[in-house]
Amino acid sequence: MRVKEEIIGKEVLDNSAVIIGKVKDVEVNFETRELEAFVVSKGGISQDLGISKSETLVPYDMVKMIGDKILLKSTVEGGMED
Numbered sequence: 001m002r003v004k005e006e007i008i009g010k011e012v013l014d015n016s017a018v019i020i021g022k023v024k025d026v027e028v029n030f031e032t033r034e035l036e037a038f039v040v041s042k043g044g045i046s047q048d049l050g051i052s053k054s055e056t057l058v059p060y061d062m063v064k065m066i067g068d069k070i071l072l073k074s075t076v077e078g079g080m081e082d
Helices: 002-007
Strands: 011-013 019-029 034-041 055-059 063-066 070-072
Touching (some): 002 019
Antiparallel strands (some): 063 070
8 A cells, every 4th residue: 555655654743743653554444445543653773673562553633744754733642651
């Protein structure tokens, strides 16, 4: 899926421009063909190696803008602890 290839790896920032992490995967509803959520994991070498265990699901309706980075409408609560 082309959208998935363009989104994975983008940095995700909350509404205060604090980096939450990077998009690891996307969830798509194949019946409606709509993007539903991003799986975001903390950055760093553990993510690059694919062993990061700290991740959260960010619903697509929390997204304010997608460009070089993904900007959220608010902060993400929980799920990003070490």
